[in-house]
Amino acid sequence: MTGRRRVPRREREQQIIDVAVQVFAKRGYHAASVDEIAELAGISKPMVYLYLDSKEGLFLACLRREADRLVAAFQGAAATGGAAPELRLHAALLAFFAFVAEHRDSWVVLHRQASELSEAIAAAVAEARRAVLAEVAGLVLAGIAESGSPLGDEDADFVAHALVGAADSLTDWMASHPDQSPEGVTLRLMNMVxxxxxxxxxxxxxxxxxx
Amino acid sequence: MTGRRRVPRREREQQIIDVAVQVFAKRGYHAASVDEIAELAGISKPMVYLYLDSKEGLFLACLRREADRLVAAFQGAAATGGAAPELRLHAALLAFFAFVAEHRDSWVVLHRQASELSEAIAAAVAEARRAVLAEVAGLVLAGIAESGSPLGDEDADFVAHALVGAADSLTDWMASHPDQSPEGVTLRLMNMVxxxxxxxxxxxxxxxxxx
Amino acid sequence: MTGRRRVPRREREQQIIDVAVQVFAKRGYHAASVDEIAELAGISKPMVYLYLDSKEGLFLACLRREADRLVAAFQGAAATGGAAPELRLHAALLAFFAFVAEHRDSWVVLHRQASELSEAIAAAVAEARRAVLAEVAGLVLAGIAESGSPLGDEDADFVAHALVGAADSLTDWMASHPDQSPEGVTLRLMNMVxxxxxxxxxxxxxxxxxx
Amino acid sequence: MTGRRRVPRREREQQIIDVAVQVFAKRGYHAASVDEIAELAGISKPMVYLYLDSKEGLFLACLRREADRLVAAFQGAAATGGAAPELRLHAALLAFFAFVAEHRDSWVVLHRQASELSEAIAAAVAEARRAVLAEVAGLVLAGIAESGSPLGDEDADFVAHALVGAADSLTDWMASHPDQSPEGVTLRLMNMVxxxxxxxxxxxxxxxxxx
DNA sequence: AATGAATGAGAATTCATTCAT
DNA sequence: TATGAATGAATTCTCATTCAT
Incomplete structure (x- = not known):
C-alpha cells in the first residue's frame, strides 16, 4: 500500500517496521503473519526476509526501535527535568505517559508480549524495563539520600518496581479516561507515591x- | 501419566486443567500444544476435545478456575480482615502476594497472556482484573470517605489501578528476592501507598x- | 491412490516408503516433494510427518530398508554359496546383480544420491557400501591366502573396490542389454577379475x- | 572477492565457473545457491544470469569445461601412450587417476551428480562418460583383436564398463590412501584386469x- | 469412557530469477 | 559492464480438530 517502487533499503526497513508495529500490536506476535505485514507494507514477503531475516528478527527490530524511543524519552526527560530528584522523576514519568498516549501501538508491543517469546526477545524487553527501573531506582535513592533516612538500595528498588508497575497499570486507566492528560496522571501518581x-x-x- | 482407566468426567477435567495450567504457564498460549497437554495428562487428544471443546475452551477453563481461586482468596481476605478499610486492604494484598508466591503457574497464566488472545479469553482476564480493581477501589473509597475528603470515585479508581499495577510488578521483585515474605512486601506497599x-x-x- | 481408510500404522509406513522409493528414484532427493509422495500414497502430508518425522527421515527410512535388503541378499548368498571363496564371491555377485535387475528403483535410490545430502544420509549410504566392500575384501583375502601369495589386506581392499566399482558400473551395462541375465554378467565379471x-x-x- | 571492475566477458565467465565448480563440489547442485556463487565470485547475481543464463546453464558450463579437460587428458594420453593397445590403455588410465588426484573438485562435480538433475545435465554427464567408455572399449577391442579370439564388440563394451567402474570406485580408495601414487594405482588395475x-x-x- | 488414524488450512522460509538504473 | 531492489512460486513443516471404532 505504501509501495513506491525502488525505495532504498534503510527507508524500506523503516516502512516495514512501521507496519509491523501496528500489526503486532493489533494481533500479537503469534497471530500476526508475515504475509499480512508484507501486504500492508506494499511489498512482497521475500523483502521482509531479506531485510529483517525472520519473523523473530522483525519483531526484535520493532522492539528495539520502540524501546529505544521510549527509554530515550524517559531518560532524556529525567536528565533535563531539573536538579531535584523529584522533579526529574516527575519529568520522566510525564514523558512516559505522554509517549504511551501518543504511541499506543508501540506501547502495546513493548508491554504485553514478554513471555512465550524467544530468549532474544524476552531479553530485549527485559533490558528496556531494567533500564527504566534502574533510572527510577536511582532517582528514588537520591530522594532518600536527601532525607538522611536509613533506607537503602533494596528499598529504592522496591519503590521503583511499585512505581513502574503503577505506571504500567495506569496506562489502562488512561485508556478508559481519554479526557485525562498525561500531566494530570503524572501529578496524581507523584502525589500518591x-x-x-x-x-x-x-x-x-x-x-x-x-x- | 496420571492415567488410571475409566475416570469419571469431573475428575478427568480437573486433571486436564491441572496439566494445562502448567503447560500454558511454561510455554504460553500459542506455543503450548494440545498434543503435549494430552500426553502429559495421560489421555488421548479426543478426550480433551470431548470435555473442553477446543484449545480456547481449555485455556478459558484454566483461566476461570485460577481467576476464581485468586479472586476468592482476595475477596475472602478483604471480607475477614477486620473493620477498617485499611486493614481489609492489607489483608487482601497479603492474600494476593501469598497466592502468587504459592501458585506461580496460576499467576503466570493469569498475568502475562492478555493480549494476542481471543475476545472471550481477553474478556475473562479483564473480568478477573476488574473484580479485583473494584474491590480495591471500594476499599480505597471507604478510606477516603472516613477522611471527609472531596476525592471521589474516579480518584479511588486511579489509586486502585496504581495499587494493583504496583502489586503486579512487585511479583517480579519478589521473584528476585526469594527471602522476602509476602507479609513484608505487603507492609512495605501499604506504607508507601x-x-x-x-x-x-x-x-x-x-x-x-x-x- | 493406495488409500483404504483406517490402515494400521506399520502397514501405512510401508506403503509410504514403497511410494517414496519410487519417487526418490525418479526425481532424486531434492526434486522429490513430500506433497507428491503423500498424494501418490493416497494420504495427506501430515501422516507422512507423523510417521516418518521429516523428509530426511523418510529418505533415511527408504535407504535403510533398501540397503538392508540388498546387503542381506548379498551376505546371504555369500554365506550359502559354497565353501571356496570364489564360489561364495560368485554367489554374492549374482545375488547383487539379480537384486538390481529386480529392484531398479531401490538401486537408484541407493546408488546415485550419496553426496549433497545430510550427514545422517551420507553415513547410512557409506555404511551399506562399507559392509559390501568388507565382505568382498574378506573373500578376496581368503582367495589370496589359499595361494600363499605375499599380497595382503591392502591389496584385498584394492581388489574389492575395483570389483564393487565394476559391478556398480555394470548395472548400467545391464540396463542397456536387457537380454543379458544376471548369471551371465556375473560369470563374465568373475572370469575377468x-x-x-x-x-x-x-x-x-x-x-x-x-x- | 576477485572483483576488479570492468572485467571483459570471457575472463569473468571463467572466474565465475572457477568459483562455481568449487561450490557445486562442496554443496552439490541443489544445495548450492547462485547467491553464494555470485558473492564468492565478487560480483552481483545479475552478472551470473547475464553470462550463464541460469543456474542450470552455469552448472552445464562447469560440467562441460571439466568434462572436456578430463576427456582431453584421457584421450591425449591414449593417443600418445605407445603403439600397443595395452600401453595406450595404461597411459590413459594413468592420465585419469592423475587428473582426479589433481582436480578433486572437478571430479566430484563430474562424478556424483548424475541423477536428480535435468535432462540436459544428465545428457552432458552421460556424453562424457560415453566418450571415455568408447575409448576404452576401442582399446580393449584392439587388444582382443590381436589375440584372434572370438570375442567381439559387446565383450569389449562389457570390459570397458567394468574397467571404468573399477576406476571410478578406486578414486575413493585413493582418497583413503593418500600415499598411493596414480602410477601405482594404474599398475595394479592393469595387472588385475x-x-x-x-x-x-x-x-x-x-x-x-x-x- | 476412550483412542488410533486421519486431515484442512495455513505458517515461515528459501530460491532462482528479473527489473530499473 | 554492472547492480540494488524486488518478486512468483514453491517447499517443508505444524497444529487444532475430527472420524470410525
Whole structure:
C-alpha cells in the first residue's frame, strides 16, 4: 500500500517496521503473519526476509526501535527535568505517559508480549524495563539520600518496581479516561507515591498492629 | 501419566486443567500444544476435545478456575480482615502476594497472556482484573470517605489501578528476592501507598511548581 | 491412490516408503516433494510427518530398508554359496546383480544420491557400501591366502573396490542389454577379475616397461 | 572477492565457473545457491544470469569445461601412450587417476551428480562418460583383436564398463590412501584386469561348476 | 469412557530469477 | 559492464480438530 517502487533499503526497513508495529500490536506476535505485514507494507514477503531475516528478527527490530524511543524519552526527560530528584522523576514519568498516549501501538508491543517469546526477545524487553527501573531506582535513592533516612538500595528498588508497575497499570486507566492528560496522571501518581515516601522517610510507619 | 482407566468426567477435567495450567504457564498460549497437554495428562487428544471443546475452551477453563481461586482468596481476605478499610486492604494484598508466591503457574497464566488472545479469553482476564480493581477501589473509597475528603470515585479508581499495577510488578521483585515474605512486601506497599494517600487526603499536595 | 481408510500404522509406513522409493528414484532427493509422495500414497502430508518425522527421515527410512535388503541378499548368498571363496564371491555377485535387475528403483535410490545430502544420509549410504566392500575384501583375502601369495589386506581392499566399482558400473551395462541375465554378467565379471587375480598371484606381472 | 571492475566477458565467465565448480563440489547442485556463487565470485547475481543464463546453464558450463579437460587428458594420453593397445590403455588410465588426484573438485562435480538433475545435465554427464567408455572399449577391442579370439564388440563394451567402474570406485580408495601414487594405482588395475582378460582370451575359463 | 488414524488450512522460509538504473 | 531492489512460486513443516471404532 505504501509501495513506491525502488525505495532504498534503510527507508524500506523503516516502512516495514512501521507496519509491523501496528500489526503486532493489533494481533500479537503469534497471530500476526508475515504475509499480512508484507501486504500492508506494499511489498512482497521475500523483502521482509531479506531485510529483517525472520519473523523473530522483525519483531526484535520493532522492539528495539520502540524501546529505544521510549527509554530515550524517559531518560532524556529525567536528565533535563531539573536538579531535584523529584522533579526529574516527575519529568520522566510525564514523558512516559505522554509517549504511551501518543504511541499506543508501540506501547502495546513493548508491554504485553514478554513471555512465550524467544530468549532474544524476552531479553530485549527485559533490558528496556531494567533500564527504566534502574533510572527510577536511582532517582528514588537520591530522594532518600536527601532525607538522611536509613533506607537503602533494596528499598529504592522496591519503590521503583511499585512505581513502574503503577505506571504500567495506569496506562489502562488512561485508556478508559481519554479526557485525562498525561500531566494530570503524572501529578496524581507523584502525589500518591512521593508524598507517601516522604512521610515514611520521616518515620511515619503504618502497620496492621497499630490499630 | 496420571492415567488410571475409566475416570469419571469431573475428575478427568480437573486433571486436564491441572496439566494445562502448567503447560500454558511454561510455554504460553500459542506455543503450548494440545498434543503435549494430552500426553502429559495421560489421555488421548479426543478426550480433551470431548470435555473442553477446543484449545480456547481449555485455556478459558484454566483461566476461570485460577481467576476464581485468586479472586476468592482476595475477596475472602478483604471480607475477614477486620473493620477498617485499611486493614481489609492489607489483608487482601497479603492474600494476593501469598497466592502468587504459592501458585506461580496460576499467576503466570493469569498475568502475562492478555493480549494476542481471543475476545472471550481477553474478556475473562479483564473480568478477573476488574473484580479485583473494584474491590480495591471500594476499599480505597471507604478510606477516603472516613477522611471527609472531596476525592471521589474516579480518584479511588486511579489509586486502585496504581495499587494493583504496583502489586503486579512487585511479583517480579519478589521473584528476585526469594527471602522476602509476602507479609513484608505487603507492609512495605501499604506504607508507601496508604500513608501517602492519607497525607494527600489531609491536604498535603505535591507539585513540580512547588520548588 | 493406495488409500483404504483406517490402515494400521506399520502397514501405512510401508506403503509410504514403497511410494517414496519410487519417487526418490525418479526425481532424486531434492526434486522429490513430500506433497507428491503423500498424494501418490493416497494420504495427506501430515501422516507422512507423523510417521516418518521429516523428509530426511523418510529418505533415511527408504535407504535403510533398501540397503538392508540388498546387503542381506548379498551376505546371504555369500554365506550359502559354497565353501571356496570364489564360489561364495560368485554367489554374492549374482545375488547383487539379480537384486538390481529386480529392484531398479531401490538401486537408484541407493546408488546415485550419496553426496549433497545430510550427514545422517551420507553415513547410512557409506555404511551399506562399507559392509559390501568388507565382505568382498574378506573373500578376496581368503582367495589370496589359499595361494600363499605375499599380497595382503591392502591389496584385498584394492581388489574389492575395483570389483564393487565394476559391478556398480555394470548395472548400467545391464540396463542397456536387457537380454543379458544376471548369471551371465556375473560369470563374465568373475572370469575377468578372478582369473586375472589368480595369474597375478601366480607371479605373472604386467608392466608398461615389459614391452 | 576477485572483483576488479570492468572485467571483459570471457575472463569473468571463467572466474565465475572457477568459483562455481568449487561450490557445486562442496554443496552439490541443489544445495548450492547462485547467491553464494555470485558473492564468492565478487560480483552481483545479475552478472551470473547475464553470462550463464541460469543456474542450470552455469552448472552445464562447469560440467562441460571439466568434462572436456578430463576427456582431453584421457584421450591425449591414449593417443600418445605407445603403439600397443595395452600401453595406450595404461597411459590413459594413468592420465585419469592423475587428473582426479589433481582436480578433486572437478571430479566430484563430474562424478556424483548424475541423477536428480535435468535432462540436459544428465545428457552432458552421460556424453562424457560415453566418450571415455568408447575409448576404452576401442582399446580393449584392439587388444582382443590381436589375440584372434572370438570375442567381439559387446565383450569389449562389457570390459570397458567394468574397467571404468573399477576406476571410478578406486578414486575413493585413493582418497583413503593418500600415499598411493596414480602410477601405482594404474599398475595394479592393469595387472588385475589386463592379465585376466589375456588369460580368458587364451581360453582359460572360470565357472562355478568348475569346482 | 476412550483412542488410533486421519486431515484442512495455513505458517515461515528459501530460491532462482528479473527489473530499473 | 554492472547492480540494488524486488518478486512468483514453491517447499517443508505444524497444529487444532475430527472420524470410525
Amino acid at each position: 512521593w508524598v507517601g515516601m516522604g512521610r515514611v522517610l520521616e518515620g511515619e510507619v503504618w502497620g496492621p498492629e497499630r490499630k | 496508604w500513608v501517602g494517600m492519607g497525607r494527600v487526603l489531609e491536604g498535603e499536595v505535591w507539585g513540580p511548581e512547588r520548588k | 578372478w582369473v586375472g587375480m589368480g595369474r597375478v598371484l601366480e607371479g605373472e606381472v604386467w608392466g608398461p616397461e615389459r614391452k | 589386463w592379465v585376466g582378460m589375456g588369460r580368458v582370451l587364451e581360453g582359460e575359463v572360470w565357472g562355478p561348476e568348475r569346482k
